[in-house]
Every structure is written in C-alpha cells, then in structure tokens.
Amino acid sequence: MANFEIVVGSVLGASEYVADALQEVLLSHTHSAEIHLTPQLSDLDKDATWLICTSTHGAGDLPDNIQPFVKQLKNQSLSKTPFLIVGLGDSSYDTYCHGSILIESIMLNSGAKLLHPALHIDVLNHPIPEDTAVKWLTGWLINNEKTA
Ligand SMILES: Cc1cc2nc3c(=O)[nH]c(=O)nc-3n(C[C@H](O)[C@H](O)[C@H](O)COP(=O)(O)O)c2cc1C
Numbered sequence: 502m503a504n505f506e507i508v509v510g511s512v513l514g515a516s517e518y519v520a521d522a523l524q525e526v527l528l529s530h531t532h533s534a535e536i537h538l539t540p541q542l543s544d545l546d547k548d549a550t551w552l553i554c555t556s557t558h559g560a561g562d563l564p565d566n567i568q569p570f571v572k573q574l575k576n577q578s579l580s581k582t583p584f585l586i587v588g589l590g591d592s593s594y595d596t597y598c599h600g601s602i603l604i605e606s607i608m609l610n611s612g613a614k615l616l617h618p619a620l621h622i623d624v625l626n627h628p629i630p631e632d633t634a635v636k637w638l639t640g641w642l643i644n645n646e647k648t649a
Contacts, residue, residue, distance in 0.1 A: 505534040506545045510555030510567030510600065515630055516589050519622075520554045522631035523587070526638050527552075530646075539566055542573040547582050550616065553604055554634075556589040561596025563603065571604060580612035585641070586619040587634050593625060617641045 505527050511517045520536050527534035534552075537544060545551065555567055563571060586608075588601025598621040605619055620637045622630045 504549040506549045507536045508540045508553045510564040512564045516556045519634045540570040551584040554587045557600035561599030563600040577611045582613040588621045592623045
C-alpha cells in the first residue's frame with residue numbers, strides 16, 4: 502500500500518472530476534489518497550507519491566488555486582518525492598497543456614522523480630477526461646503491481 506497526495510489545479514471543475522475518479526482507483530487498489538483542492542506545500546507528505554492533476558487557462562497559465570503551491574515549489578528539494586502528472590487542455594490553443602508542462606519541469610528541477618510519462622488529455626477529443634485518466638492510472642498501477 503502506498504500513500505498518494507492528489508494536487509488539483511482547476512477553474513471549471515473538470516480536473517477536480519478527474520482527481521475524484523483517480524482517487525477512487527487508488528483506493529480500490531488499497532492505496533491511501535488525499536485530494537488537495539487548495540494545495541499547500543506544508544500539507545503534503547514529501548515521502549508520498551504526488552499525483553498532480555491540473556488544467557491550463559488564460560494564455561498557458563495555471564489555475565489560480567494551484568499558483569501559490571507552484572510558487573512554494575520553486576527552490577525546494579524534493580529528491581525523495583515520486584510523482585505522476587495529468588494535464589487537461591484543449592489542443593486548439595498554442596499553449597496546449599502548458600500549465601502541466603510547467604509544473605512537471607519545476608518538479609524535475611526540484612529533484613522529484615517522474616514515475617510514468619505525463620498524461621495530457623485533449624478535452625476536444627476526450628469529452629469525458631476522467632475515463633482517459635482512469636485507464637492511464639489503472640494501466641500504470643497494474644504494471645507496477647506485476648513488477649513489485
Ligand atoms: C478561458 C479559457 C482558456 C483556456 N486556455 C487554455 C490554454 O491556454 N491551453 C490549454 O491547453 N487549454 C486551455 N483551455 C482549456 C481548459 O484547460 C480545458 O477546458 C480544461 O478541461 C479545463 O479544466 P478545469 O475545469 O479543471 O479548469 C482554456 C479554457 C478556457 C475556458
């Protein structure tokens with residue numbers, strides 16, 4: 502059993518739905534998983550696996566609710582922290598999924614370890630983003646359980 506911290510960046514609620522669906526998957530695989538809708542670095546266990554789930558808004562910007570957290574991340578040492586990342590975006594924007602790409606690079610610069618290539622969900626082609634996210638996470642969990 503592992504401990505997951507689910508960090509959400511959302512304006513309109515779609516990433517929140519995805520986070521809820523991913524929490525259910527983790528719980529059904531007997532992991533623990535807490536959702537953070539107003540994420541604060543001090544509330545997160547750095548030894549847990551962080552699952553970051555964020556959309557992109559504006560011109561490639563992060564949702565307001567996750568911006569303070571991202572500021573707190575800069576210049577952190579996260580060498581013990583494994584993470585996964587799911588970005589929601591719309592491929593008609595030049596800045597497709599830029600928010601999640603930015604967080605991924607900040608996490609990597611802080612020494613955190615990406616466990617699986619990021620999932621970018623194009624909401625133009627995936628009208629139910631949580632279905633895509635659930636498939637992705639379930640595949641990764643099953644593969645991990647086999648190799649554990
Ligand atoms: C005003 C506005 C600006 C957006 N800007 C971007 C963008 O720059 N890049 C992108 O990939 N998606 C962009 N999107 C698409 C959103 O990321 C997408 O609708 C997502 O599902 C919203 O998730 P949320 O409800 O969790 O915020 C934008 C959507 C809106 C409404």
